[in-house]
Amino acid sequence: MVAIRVARPDDVVAVGALTAEAYLADGLIADEDDYAAELRDAQRRADEAVLLVAMAPTPDGREAVVGTITVAPYGSSYAEIAEPGEVELRMLAVAPEARHHGVAVQLMRAAQREALARDARRLVLSTLDAMAAAQRLYDRLGFVREPERDWGHEVVHLRVYTWAPPEAPGALVEAATWPAARTVVTADGWRAGLSGGFTRRANSALPSGRPADLGGALARVEAVYAAAGLPPTVRVGSGAPAGLGEHLSAHRYAERARTDVLVRAAGEVGPAAPGPGWSGHTHVADEPDDAWLRAFLGVKNGVDHADVARAVLTGAPAQYLTATSGGETVGTLRVAFAEQWAALSCLAVSPDARRHGLGRTLTRHGLALAARHGASRVFLQVEAANAAAAALYAQLGFVVADGYAYLVREDG
Template sequence: MDQDSGLFDRLVDQAWPAPGRVTADGWIYRHAGGVTKRANSVLPPADSVDSARADPAGDVDSAVERAEKFYAGLGLRCVFSIGVSSVGVPSVGVSSVGPGAVNGLDAELDSRGYRMVDPTLIMTAPLPRDAVPAGEVAPEPSERWLRTWWRVDGGRHRDDDETPAMEWARRIMTGVPAGYAHLEGDTGAGVGRGVVQGRWLGVYCMAVEPRARRRGLGRSVLRTLFAWGRERGAERAYLAVTEPNVGARTLYEREGFTVAGRYHYRVAP
């Protein structure tokens, strides 16, 4: 089987595309007005072979300096995505690899005072054949969908001088075809976003309003996306969840998800 240590790096990058991106020697500089680290960070070369080709051993220092200069020109803090460390994913043959695609990158950033933030798990699960949707999945995010997600997860982002932060979020989400589940409960709403990528369904933007939690709404949103993805040929689902988010992890584990990898960010001082 194909031993592809950068599988989830690429899936996540494709499913959450930064409107602004520059590729140089295998390094991808992503920017989206500071809205989400995922869309405003450096993605290193895909694997160790490409890394060695793109930046010879010992040249990590130069790569970091180029990235810092790029983000300084945008008025953004330099952030690196470090991962994914895959730990054996059924059917895709991903072997266990250490965190960070480029040898020495994480250590170099640590020595420069970059903080490690948002340790995140990649979790995967087979899509159940009997998933029953609890509602419709729309091809575009409605204003209500956006407001719900923004209140739960997005509102920490600030507007820049030209573009509102929510507009940046909309541009990211609609940069690829996706499905948007929006369910109303008795006390609030739950939303989620699905992206079909071949046999994979990427699950994003899972958010339930606080007053509507612990009533099964998150599970219903998830299963609605499962059914939608299965109809479009997906066989497995993946998602990213921060390690401290015990509530979400518990839901995902109950729905059959297991840990397939980890990543984190390094943020400039």
């Protein structure tokens, strides 16, 4: 499994070498080309744009750069064709020996996340006619060709692809499907969820507006959490007040869980049956029973929270899917409803029952159930680090539409 992050000073030499090597290996450039020198100059990319790297563990317990992409906001020296509101992707490269393991997909997702965090309305990239593998990847990730923006110089022709994030449910719809047991609205309109510590989602503050006094708005939220004996936690996503992330980082807050909001249409997708290695059945209920809660909270390591979990889960209209095998509950999924949206949550498969297609089966059931209940779109939240779940959702056609992180005060 690789980890994606912003390049550190120690990485840049290896990043430059890898980028040039990847292009040379595919015969896209010659060693003596000026462009080879530009590809090797990762230091300038780190200085003038956002240089992302994919790091893989090495056998001797260290990590090595296996891939990279450069994210260049409009106006940066690396943005060649970006228009206002667009972010341009440049120089995607994966080491030849690391290919066919999904590294490029993870880099592209991280780039999408980076663009969303900057409130970009569109991503744009140029690709050489010969880059067939990359073009298949862009198609799969929902990028579209924009031939009228194609460009080039001398003998080089570049094809342009763009990607615009699909409609996202937004923080308020998300909150409506996972309502805190109690919500305190501060004088600034920030909504502080309090649920005895059961999930950050139900124990975090949703900031709003453009407070002139960010410090004061934060102090009022901190007082709410202090009174409840909970660590102050703020959800920072698209639409958050400008400068909030920086303000929190400068005030002892640390990022705890970067999360992607994924969406797709409701409806049937493939056969709703698990693979041949699993025998059992699934059923739907209007309420979570004790076995459902135990199974879900067991996977989440939060069995102590049963009462408050029930209060949060049943605070919104929802259906509860259970998978059983040999009389045991081995899988759970919740489908909650708000406006035209259905929210999938609580997907959990007990460790002994994993890798038999049960997670996929439950998700497919959830998509069909969403459509039967009149929802047209489905969303879910998944932590960026949860590679297993991300792979499952990508298989089922979910795409990223939004993202956020929780910032928690370290001494809180």
